[in-house]
Amino acid sequence: MAAHRRGGPSPHGNLPLELDAFVGRAAELAGLARALDASRLVTVTGTGGVGKSRLAARAAAERTPRDGVWRVELAPVRDPEFVDYAVVEALGLTDHTTRLPRETLLAHLADRETLLLLDGVEHLVEPCALLAAELLERAPGLRVLAVGRRPLGVAGERLVPLAPLGPEEAVELLRVRAAQREVVWPDAHHGPEAPHGPETPHGPEAPGRAPDERGPRDGPAGDALELCRRLDGIPLAIELAAGRLSALSPGQVLRRLDDRFRLLTGGDPTALPRHRTLRTAIGWSHELCTPEERLLWARLSVFAGPFDLEAAEYVCSGGGLAADDVLDVVSALLAQSVLTREESPAGVRYRMLDTVRAYGAGWLEAAGDATRLRRRHRDWYVGLATWCELEWFSPRQREVAARVDAELPNLRSALEHCLADPEEAHLGQYLAGALWFHWVGSGRLSEGRRWLEQAVRLDAEPTAGEQSRLKALWVLAYVAILQGDTVAALGALQECREEAERSANDTALAYAEHRTGCLALVTDDMARAETLLRSALRRYGEIGELNSNVLMGQVELAMTRAFQGDLSDAVRLCEDVRRVCEDHGERWARAYALYVLAYAAWSRGEPALARELLTESLDSAHGFHDQLGSVLAVELLALVTVTEGDAAEAAVLQGAASRMWPSVGLPLFGSAHYNTPHELCETAARERLGDAGYEACARRGARLDRSEAVARALRRPGVRPRPVAPAAGAPAEPPHAKPAASPTRGGGETTG
Numbered sequence: 001m002a003a004h005r006r007g008g009p010s011p012h013g014n015l016p017l018e019l020d021a022f023v024g025r026a027a028e029l030a031g032l033a034r035a036l037d038a039s040r041l042v043t044v045t046g047t048g049g050v051g052k053s054r055l056a057a058r059a060a061a062e063r064t065p066r067d068g069v070w071r072v073e074l075a076p077v078r079d080p081e082f083v084d085y086a087v088v089e090a091l092g093l094t095d096h097t098t099r100l101p102r103e104t105l106l107a108h109l110a111d112r113e114t115l116l117l118l119d120g121v122e123h124l125v126e127p128c129a130l131l132a133a134e135l136l137e138r139a140p141g142l143r144v145l146a147v148g149r150r151p152l153g154v155a156g157e158r159l160v161p162l163a164p165l166g167p168e169e170a171v172e173l174l175r176v177r178a179a180q181r182e183v184v185w186p187d188a189h190h191g192p193e194a195p196h197g198p199e200t201p202h203g204p205e206a207p208g209r210a211p212d213e214r215g216p217r218d219g220p221a222g223d224a225l226e227l228c229r230r231l232d233g234i235p236l237a238i239e240l241a242a243g244r245l246s247a248l249s250p251g252q253v254l255r256r257l258d259d260r261f262r263l264l265t266g267g268d269p270t271a272l273p274r275h276r277t278l279r280t281a282i283g284w285s286h287e288l289c290t291p292e293e294r295l296l297w298a299r300l301s302v303f304a305g306p307f308d309l310e311a312a313e314y315v316c317s318g319g320g321l322a323a324d325d326v327l328d329v330v331s332a333l334l335a336q337s338v339l340t341r342e343e344s345p346a347g348v349r350y351r352m353l354d355t356v357r358a359y360g361a362g363w364l365e366a367a368g369d370a371t372r373l374r375r376r377h378r379d380w381y382v383g384l385a386t387w388c389e390l391e392w393f394s395p396r397q398r399e400v401a402a403r404v405d406a407e408l409p410n411l412r413s414a415l416e417h418c419l420a421d422p423e424e425a426h427l428g429q430y431l432a433g434a435l436w437f438h439w440v441g442s443g444r445l446s447e448g449r450r451w452l453e454q455a456v457r458l459d460a461e462p463t464a465g466e467q468s469r470l471k472a473l474w475v476l477a478y479v480a481i482l483q484g485d486t487v488a489a490l491g492a493l494q495e496c497r498e499e500a501e502r503s504a505n506d507t508a509l510a511y512a513e514h515r516t517g518c519l520a521l522v523t524d525d526m527a528r529a530e531t532l533l534r535s536a537l538r539r540y541g542e543i544g545e546l547n548s549n550v551l552m553g554q555v556e557l558a559m560t561r562a563f564q565g566d567l568s569d570a571v572r573l574c575e576d577v578r579r580v581c582e583d584h585g586e587r588w589a590r591a592y593a594l595y596v597l598a599y600a601a602w603s604r605g606e607p608a609l610a611r612e613l614l615t616e617s618l619d620s621a622h623g624f625h626d627q628l629g630s631v632l633a634v635e636l637l638a639l640v641t642v643t644e645g646d647a648a649e650a651a652v653l654q655g656a657a658s659r660m661w662p663s664v665g666l667p668l669f670g671s672a673h674y675n676t677p678h679e680l681c682e683t684a685a686r687e688r689l690g691d692a693g694y695e696a697c698a699r700r701g702a703r704l705d706r707s708e709a710v711a712r713a714l715r716r717p718g719v720r721p722r723p724v725a726p727a728a729g730a731p732a733e734p735p736h737a738k739p740a741a742s743p744t745r746g747g748g749e750t751t752g
Contacts, residue, residue: 024169049236094443164233177242237281243336305409395585655701
């Protein structure tokens with residue numbers, strides 16, 4: 001069964017909107033479309049800055065595979081092991097199980113018609129080639145469009161080499177980008193400034209003709225044409241040149257560029273290879289920057305992905321650049337196309353193209369400042385993770401989730417930096433542990449476990465690293481519990497508890513006891529689970545700990561009470577959690593408290609109240625990409641639905657849940673407690689619909705992806721299809737029975 005999409009991306013793909021006009025390339029687009037029709041693997045190749053990514057994105061946007069077009073940005077990925085994770089992330093998948101991300105991808109794509117756009121493969125050719133080959137072999141409906149300076153070398157690959165723009169399209173690109181900066185553009189074909197001379201395939205002048213052979217300047221239009229020719233028609237170089245046209249005329253830009261070309265080539269600009277032309281154009285743009293702009297350009301190269309202004313101000317200020325001046329310098333770099341601006345759920349962010357970033361990184365290394373800047377980058381993201389962990393227990397939970405999603409490339413870079421340096425191992429352990437809410441609350445268990453296992457293997461300096469390592473251990477255990485890996489969870493918890501007792505670390509001891517209670521809960525040892533959870537909650541109270549983890553401990557205790565038949569005590573505990581959550585604006589733990597309360601309402605014969613509570617619970621869980629919370633709510637909504645008399649819809653929801661479970665783990669955890677509501681629902685639905693009718697409805701539900709299933713369960717308009725008619729002679733109302741135990745799962749199993 002397939003994994004399921006996170007809540008953010010559209011079901012039809014994740015291609016970004018084009019923020020500026022797409023110029024020319026009609027023939028290339030048509031050729032690329034033909035290649036995609038003829039081959040399941042197409043790679044667009046070409047020099048840096050030639051427009052490969054833009055062309056591929058435009059071609060992909062013009063295709064309409066049934067299951068969407070999905071772009072994977074690989075430029076920020078440095079570790080080959082993270083290629084699969086990057087694809088999982090781009091597809092918006094969550095998977096709580098212990099299976100590898102490759103297995104998740106294969107399961108998800110096996111029966112889908114999808115176009116996968118792998119952008120920036122040149123530094124990861126081997127892992128991308130292996131991934132593409134296996135996916136194409138196992139997913140017959142998949143097409144892969146790769147973008148890079150080198151082919152993948154996979155059998156059946158069709159190459160589409162991309163040349164620079166021709167003269168007319170190059171000038172048009174320069175004109176369009178200049179117009180975006182409100183530059184008045186000369187008429188290229190009329191009046192005294194129009195170019196003259198014999199037409200050639202390369203425009204009014206032959207490629208080898210030097211500027212002084214033209215006679216008098218042909219005016220601004222001729223200067224623009226010559227400028228584009230000198231830039232070899234490379235779009236990135238033209239974009240950089242356009243960034244200067246608000247201050248300089250085309251002729252002034254050309255003269256400055258002429259000087260640089262002669263300096264590098266002994267006066268023969270036509271001898272430049274295209275890759276050197278691009279570097280020259282970037283270098284020329286760099287030289288035209290002010291000292292502050294060059295300094296910031298170099299320093300911004302430490303960011304592995306998009307960044308916001310606050311991060312730039314902290315990381316890049318000092319040593320000749322005041323924090324208050326960073327905004328003005330960023331604005332100047334935006335105007336010159338060194339940076340681009342984009343909107344995201346986390347707010348306005350800035351991005352630097354990989355080629356431009358690499359140029360800045362070279363200057364940063366040459367200045368001997370790279371190590372210091374990487375440490376400042378690390379410090380900012382360690383601080384950000386600290387803030388986010390604190391704010392997770394606040395009304396800003398959704399904002400925190402979006403922020404960490406947006407910052408993942410930089411957080412990964414900070415983790416890599418810390419874990420590669422033995423002296424900073426404690427910071428890596430701290431950072432991996434501080435992000436527990438993201439690994440657990442936003443459906444990234446597999447990636448989180450990889451970082452946590454790497455972190456706890458390191459020997460940190462005892463005084464600085466003890467607390468950090470203990471936290472990484474209990475977070476690792478939490479993740480392993482969610483994945484159903486009890487052996488790994490027990491090992492991490494035992495080590496954490498022993499070290500906490502040895503060092504008299506009351507906080508770590510409370511968390512170790514709490515997670516051990518979770519483990520007992522999910523393995524059906526209710527008496528031990530209750531004892532451990534009560535003890536952990538008492539410890540939390542003694543040390544003054546109150547956060548989402550503590551509240552989940554109370555929900556988990558309520559679950560043990562419900563499993564043991566005391567629903568009134570479970571309700572009391574969850575109503576208390578609900579009040580605290582509402583006081584603090586906490587939504588994630590609250591969703592689980594609402595779930596328990598909904599089960600109690602159904603048990604009392606109040607299905608309308610149960611639906612109201614479950615709707616709110618499911619909406620919150622889905623918003624956080626909480627796969628477990630979502631599927632549990634869908635399961636219980638199926639039971640409520642059959643109680644309300646709609647057996648066909650209940651069967652559809654059970655089918656939808658059956659498709660969701662494999663990304664969480666063993667369906668209903670293999671537990672009799674958890675399975676009781678499912679069995680009650682299925683029995684009632686089969687009695688009314690008959691076996692054939694039930695199976696038909698369940699199959700229809702199993703065709704829904706996660707977003708469709710959630711929308712249907714929430715009864716949102718435009719989602720619910722016509723119900724299947726009940727079988728003749730079925731009872732008007734299914735029997736209403738009260739299961740012996742709550743269907744909820746312990747807080748160790750509370751994320752998506």
